[in-house]
Amino acid sequence: EEDSRIARGESFAWRLSLKYSQDLLGENFARLEFVEREPGSNTEQIASAQPDLLGDVIIARKDTPTSYHLSVTHDDALQGVTHIIRGEDLRLSTHIHVLLQRLLNLPTPLYWHHPLLTGPDGKRYAKRDKSLTLAALREAGISPAEIRSRIGLPV
Known part of the structure; x- marks a missing residue:
């Protein structure tokens, strides 16, 4: 389908299928989790990843070879990042990143989301x-x- 859309000059997008991801991971899909540091403290907690909060996100499209989600997940692992500090506005994205990490067999770093x-x-x-x-x-x-x-x- 992608090739025929490209040939016709139409847009296309690749989405991360949550259903396929769930089928692939089985029971582990419901056990996705990450460690998150509480803002303003050294307290860490285990958070359950809930990728279904964002649905089937786009991971590539005609005008963007890879999405933010796929790019940062891959780059963080490639660079050996162990701690990720991002703004509160990106907290929901963490759920997708944890799923991608599991699917791609990448390590899951510690996350800390700060106020903007x-x-x-x-x-x-x-x-x-x-x-x-x-x-x-x-x-x-x-x-x-x-x-x-x-x-x-x-x-």
Whole structure:
């Protein structure tokens, strides 16, 4: 189907089938889990991965050879990453990443999701919005300790 769509110039997408993943992993699908550190502490907890929260996610399409999910899962393992620190906005993605790690026989690192840095208006800082960078915050006099405190890291 992909070849015929490409020949006709149509879009296509490859999705990660949760049903096929469940069939492949059997009972282990329900046992998917990861270690997560609680924000602002050194407490770790075992979290159950629930990839069905996101459904059959796209892992490749015509205009994007690989999705964020597949790329970061592969790259993190390739680089031997043991601890992943990401914003709270990516917490749900972890469930898919843990499934991909199991399917690809890759290690599952420890995860920590920090609160997002926001401006005075409460809107999160984001590159796509041309928000302030960490360098700009530092130039404005905000100390590294204050930034760490805002995202729940030890000061």
